[in-house]
Amino acid sequence: xxxxxxxxxxxxxxxxxxxxxxxxxxxxxxxxxxxxxxxxxxxxxxxxxxxxxxxxxxxxxxxxxxxxxxxxxxxxxxxxxxxxxxxxxxxxxxxxxxx
Numbered sequence: 001x002x003x004x005x006x007x008x009x010x011x012x013x014x015x016x017x018x019x020x021x022x023x024x025x026x027x028x029x030x031x032x033x034x035x036x037x038x039x040x041x042x043x044x045x046x047x048x049x050x051x052x053x054x055x056x057x058x059x060x061x062x063x064x065x066x067x068x069x070x071x072x073x074x075x076x077x078x079x080x081x082x083x084x085x086x087x088x089x090x091x092x093x094x095x096x097x098x099x
Contacts, residue, residue, distance in 0.1 A: 008056040012049050020045040 024041035031037060076082065089095045 003056075003060050005057070008053055008060070012052045012056060015052065016045050016049045019048065 020041045023044045024037045027040040028034060028037035076085065086095065
């Protein structure tokens with residue numbers, strides 16, 4: 001199991017849109033000024049987006065809470081038919097193929 005940088009970036013951006021909207025709303029409630037609320041929201045978004053990206057990349061390396069398939073590390077040679085491998089594993093009782 002591996003998460004790509006683009007997945008982490010996409011998750012960070014989607015969360016920041018939600019969180020920044022909340023920050024802008026709260027800043028507006030306190031200041032009553034749209035411009036100040038947007039400036040606070042923009043600063044909040046930039047700094048927290050960068051922080052979240054690095055936080056996410058660190059957690060990708062942490063094994064705690066991840067479940068890996070026992071054969072996830074197996075790399076098949078080019079040209080080997082994965083269907084043949086699955087059928088053989090099924091025959092040997094290692095997997096239950098869903099019909």
